[in-house]
Amino acid sequence: xxxxxxxxxxxxxxxxxxxxxxxxxxxxxxxxxxxxxxxxxxxxxxxxxxxxxxxxxxxxxxxxxxxxxxxxxxxxxxxxxx
Amino acid sequence: xxxxxxxxxxxxxxxxxxxxxxxxxxxxxxxxxxxxxxxxxxxxxxxxxxxxxxxxxxxxxxxxxxxxxxxxxxxxxxxxxxxxxxxxxxxxxxxxxxxxxxxxxxxxxxxxxxxxxxxxxxxxxxxxxxxxxxxxxxxxxxxxxxxxxxxxxxxxxxxxxxxxxxxxxxxxxxxxxxxxxxxxxxxxxxxxxxxxxxxxxxxxxxxxxxxxxxxxxxxxxxxxxxxxxxxxxxxxxxxxxxxxxxxxxxxxxxxxxxxxxxxxxxxxxxxxxxxxxxxxxxxxxxxxxxxxxxxxxxxxxxxxxxxxxxxxxxxxxxxxxxxxxxxxxxxxxxxxxxxxxxxxxxxxxxxxxxxxxxxxxxxxxxxxxxxxxxxxxxxxxxxxxxxxxxxxxxxxxxxxxxxxxxxxxxxxxxxxxxxxxxxxxxxxxxxxxxxxxxxxxxxxxxxxxxxxxxxxxxxxxxxxxxxxxxxxxxxxxxxxxxxxxxxxxxxxxxxxxxxxxxxxxxxxxxxxxxxxxxxxxxxxxxxxxxxxxxxxxxxxxxxxxxxxxxxxxxxxxxxxxxxxxxxxxxxxxxxxxxxxxxxxxxxxxxxxxxxxxxxxxxxxxxxxxxxxxxxxxxxxxxxxxxxxxxxxxxxx
Numbered sequence: 001x002x003x004x005x006x007x008x009x010x011x012x013x014x015x016x017x018x019x020x021x022x023x024x025x026x027x028x029x030x031x032x033x034x035x036x037x038x039x040x041x042x043x044x045x046x047x048x049x050x051x052x053x054x055x056x057x058x059x060x061x062x063x064x065x066x067x068x069x070x071x072x073x074x075x076x077x078x079x080x081x082x
Numbered sequence: 083x084x085x086x087x088x089x090x091x092x093x094x095x096x097x098x099x100x101x102x103x104x105x106x107x108x109x110x111x112x113x114x115x116x117x118x119x120x121x122x123x124x125x126x127x128x129x130x131x132x133x134x135x136x137x138x139x140x141x142x143x144x145x146x147x148x149x150x151x152x153x154x155x156x157x158x159x160x161x162x163x164x165x166x167x168x169x170x171x172x173x174x175x176x177x178x179x180x181x182x183x184x185x186x187x188x189x190x191x192x193x194x195x196x197x198x199x200x201x202x203x204x205x206x207x208x209x210x211x212x213x214x215x216x217x218x219x220x221x222x223x224x225x226x227x228x229x230x231x232x233x234x235x236x237x238x239x240x241x242x243x244x245x246x247x248x249x250x251x252x253x254x255x256x257x258x259x260x261x262x263x264x265x266x267x268x269x270x271x272x273x274x275x276x277x278x279x280x281x282x283x284x285x286x287x288x289x290x291x292x293x294x295x296x297x298x299x300x301x302x303x304x305x306x307x308x309x310x311x312x313x314x315x316x317x318x319x320x321x322x323x324x325x326x327x328x329x330x331x332x333x334x335x336x337x338x339x340x341x342x343x344x345x346x347x348x349x350x351x352x353x354x355x356x357x358x359x360x361x362x363x364x365x366x367x368x369x370x371x372x373x374x375x376x377x378x379x380x381x382x383x384x385x386x387x388x389x390x391x392x393x394x395x396x397x398x399x400x401x402x403x404x405x406x407x408x409x410x411x412x413x414x415x416x417x418x419x420x421x422x423x424x425x426x427x428x429x430x431x432x433x434x435x436x437x438x439x440x441x442x443x444x445x446x447x448x449x450x451x452x453x454x455x456x457x458x459x460x461x462x463x464x465x466x467x468x469x470x471x472x473x474x475x476x477x478x479x480x481x482x483x484x485x486x487x488x489x490x491x492x493x494x495x496x497x498x499x500x501x502x503x504x505x506x507x508x509x510x511x512x513x514x515x516x517x518x519x520x521x522x523x524x525x526x527x528x529x530x531x532x533x534x535x536x537x538x539x540x541x542x543x544x545x546x547x548x549x550x551x552x553x554x555x556x557x558x559x560x561x562x563x564x565x566x567x568x569x570x571x572x573x574x575x576x577x578x579x580x581x582x583x584x585x586x587x588x589x590x591x592x593x594x595x596x597x598x599x600x601x602x603x604x605x606x607x608x609x610x611x612x613x614x615x616x617x618x619x620x621x622x623x624x625x626x627x628x629x630x631x632x633x634x635x636x637x638x639x640x641x642x643x644x645x646x647x648x649x650x651x652x653x654x655x656x657x658x659x660x661x662x663x664x665x666x667x668x669x670x671x672x673x674x675x676x677x678x679x680x681x682x683x684x685x686x687x688x689x690x691x692x693x694x695x696x697x698x699x700x701x702x703x704x705x706x707x708x709x710x711x712x713x714x715x716x717x718x
Contacts, residue, residue: 014620014639047468048618055543059477 004053006075011048012070016041027070043069049073054079084143085113085131085588086155086229087241088208089250090217091124092295095236098127098195098543106239106246107131111586112416113157113242119143121153126210126217130155134593135442136163138339141181148176151212152187158205158227159241159595160185161334162569176348190218198289198302202601206284208240216293223600225575228584231297232281238292243585244281244418248716254279255716257420257676257709259538266527266705267419267544270576273551273628274299277419277712282284284554288577294556304553305570311611320614321627324606325358328628331600332358335445342595343368343436344445346396347645349385350622351447351456353637354629355414355597359445360392370444371398372428379646384637391634399435401428407652407659411711416589417581420709422527422645422701427588437590444587448578449598452570453607454622455615456642458485460565463501463516464616467561470507478505485618511559513549516565521545527702530681548572622698627677653707654689665710674713 005027016036024078031037037045045067046057055077066076087106089098103120107129112492115129119145121128130143146153160166163182163632166189171177182203183642189197189208204226209218219240221229231240232247239247241605247253258279264271274282287303314320336359338340344356345371360367368708369389374380382398389396406427433683436444451457469478482503506518514521525544528536545612556564579596597603607615607624614624626638653662658694666686668679685703687693695703 011618011620014623014626015618039482040480044484044619047481050468050471051464051618052613056471059472059475062477071530077578 002074004077005070007052008049008070008073011045011052012036015044015048025070029070030064030068031070032064032068045073049077051075053081084133084155084157085110085242086157086206086208087131087246087248087249087678088126088128088155088239089215090126090210090237090238090240090292091236092233092292097124098122100127102250103127103129103239106241106249109246109249110241110243112511112591115591117142119155121146121155121442125215126153126663128153128155128210129291130157130209131216133442133593135159135181135338135340135593137181141179142182142679143185143215145179145181145183145187147187147191152192153210153212154207155182156183156186156205156207157594158203158207158222160201161600162200162202164337171514172669196302196307204261204596204599206242212295215330216291218289218517219284219290220289220302221284221286222370223287223601224570224579224596226579226584226594226596226599226602228580229284230571231275231284234298238297244276245279245415247281250608258711259535260344262531262535262709263528263542264544264547265422265540266531266702267521267525268572268576269422269524270572270580271419272548272572272576274377274542277334279404286571289433289464305567305608306555307559307567307608308555309351309560309563309611310606312608313610316447317614317624317627320610320624324624325628327600327603327606328354328597329358329595331361331603333362334447334600335595335597336362338388338443340442341365341368341440342445343370343441345369345432345447345594346371346385346388346394347447348381348388348637349447349645350625350629350633350638350640351383351450351598351642353388353633354450354625355445355447356388357392357629357632358597359619361408366395367395368439368441369394369396370432370439370441371396371400372432373400374428374647375400375402376648376651379648381643383638387634388637391637397435397439399431401430401431401647401650403648403655404657405431406647407657407662410652411660411661411715412589413586414708414711415715416585417708417714418585419581420705420712421577421581422524422705424652425645425650426582426586427652428647429582430589433587433590433592436592443593443596444593446583446594448583448594448600449574449604450622452566452574453598453604454625455562455566455612456621457569458642458644459520459569460562460616461485461619461621462519463561463565464619466503466507466515467510469503470510470614473504492633498584510561510712513552513564514545514568516563518545523698524701527600530677530702531686532675532678533697536678553564559610562616566608649704650689650695653703654686661711662707665707665714668715670710671706674710676709676713682706 100122113132117131128144160182163185170188206227206229207220256279261277346352371385373382615624624627672678
């Protein structure tokens with residue numbers, strides 16, 4: 001798996017998921033529907049992504065199609081970095 | 083470990099009277115109860131009150147070189163003394179003892195220009211060079227061990243603690259209003275300032291040369307936060323190297339001729355030290371912990387978890403409100419400075435228990451939060467920068483709720499958040515961006531100062547003084563590194579290692595050893611990229627990675643709990659200690675003259691009520707009470 005996806009997964013695992021649930025987290029699973037993150041949690045992800053990947057995210061871009069799975073988020077980051 | 087004291091004539095004068103030196107040592111007997119030693123001649127008197135830890139038989143101080151032209155007394159430990167001694171012996175130096183103290187005189191002879199940089203240790207040294215007719219007073223890099231001095235026209239006195247200087251009839255104790263302004267802003271004084279007028283401290287990483295009547299202060303080490311380009315590229319590699327460095331640091335700090343224990347709070351830092359030490363200890367390690375009745379402060383369940391997991395023998399002291407209240411005046415007698423929190427008091431009780439268990443030495447985890455980025459203030463600064471990129475965002479400031487959950491609970495809190503944390507929000511180039519809010523908030527304690535004291539410090543700006551001391555390269559460092567620098571140089575050196583560290587340990591003849599402050603660990607850690615220290619809002623990631631296979635999962639991943647102790651409930655309520663009412667009474671406040679009696683009465687009334695008392699008001703309460711106690715101690 002490419003680096004960005006792994007970085008995001010590592011961040012989520014270390015910050016939001018406890019115990020056995022770690023193994024269950026897939027790259028295309030919904031973070032909100034599976035209860036991985038809540039509304040402030042999304043903000044924490046935005047914070048992490050800006051900090052880690054040196055991009056700035058507009059509030060309007062914090063949408064499910066950009067943020068709800070690891071793969072979508074990684075694709076979004078790549079678009080922003082271009 | 084020891085206490086040291088001495089006197090030097092700045093002009094031709096009377097030979098030094100050894101009785102004075104012994105009197106000075108008597109005041110710091112708690113630092114070195116095992117034996118006293120004094121050397122005097124026409125110019126100099128050096129005294130040592132020794133706590134015997136290394137070379138119990140022949141390590142008596144003062145110690146001289148082969149021809150008695152160099153004499154030294156020192157407080158502390160030189161952990162790499164075995165390696166240094168071996169090098170020095172190879173160069174022809176002859177040793178008479180097995181102590182680490184003797185290394186100092188030969189090392190000074192061998193490498194006079196950079197001898198202090200060779201030392202891996204914690205120390206306050208007084209070295210007399212007969213040939214040069216010079217006294218050198220030196221302190222370790224981080225300021226783990228204290229060293230004060232005061233100069234009159236004809237003489238200079240030095241000592242491990244201020245009270246020792248007051249043993250001389252010519253030295254008057256008087257709290258310095260400028261020091262109060264600094265303490266009521268930063269929690270500690272800055273640089274060479276002590277809490278008392280005309281009494282200076284040798285700053286950490288500095289040495290003073292007293293020669294021909296002149297006192298010259300020199301820096302021999304500077305904390306350099308520059309990113310190290312040679313550090314490991316991956317987090318895993320960095321974690322492995324950090325773990326090795328910490329283990330080696332602990333190996334050196336287990337060098338002792340008496341048993342070494344470990345403090346255990348239940349947090350990551352002390353658990354790390356405990357785990358790595360227990361891997362190396364020859365016998366089952368013993369840990370010492372504090373428990374509180376109030377769950378807000380208590381970490382007992384985490385201590386038990388770590389102890390069980392590592393199979394450690396533990397002793398716990400239960401710090402009750404009454405215990406903290408009863409100990410507080412003694413605590414202030416040892417801190418020798420006003421303080422804004424009660425947290426040193428349980429440390430005082432803890433070292434008492436350590437002493438009663440016949441231990442003289444403990445490992446302890448201070449420094450990790452500073453060098454590896456563990457504090458909430460680092461997170462707060464990151465979030466505010468995040469918010470400042472879109473200052474009109476309603477969403478971004480909500481991340482502060484992760485740090486301060488109370489902010490999400492009431493409408494009042496949300497308004498407070500906006501008003502408080504938005505101050506100076508967009509001025510991200512501010513030198514003190516990370517700390518200005520906190521310091522300005524703490525400085526509200528100065529509202530309680532009396533008109534006379536306010537008038538005396540009118541126009542004085544503690545932050546401007548701090549700005550002048552910053553190294554030239556400060557503005558080139560990453561924002562995270564800048565915040566770390568301020569925490570290390572102001573909070574760690576000035577408060578944690580002093581009021582909460584050395585003083586509380588030595589009050590009961592207990593020496594703290596700090597594996598995270600080994601120069602190699604410090605240099606490595608501060609040079610790491612910021613995201614190895616804090617990723618998102620996850621703190622000390624490199625340490626967590628280093629310890630994840632050694633400590634329990636929940637110890638590594640638990641939310642960091644700052645070490646704190648109760649305040650208002652200690653001093654007010656049914657069991658309020660008698661000294662509280664007495665020292666906060668208008669009569670006593672007016673007598674002392676530092677504070678505004680009316681304002682203090684208002685604060686007392688508020689603390690006695692059932693209403694909410696703010697954190698700043700609690701800090702002011704402790705600050706006022708401790709200053710009052712300190713003043714009355716010396717006056718009586």
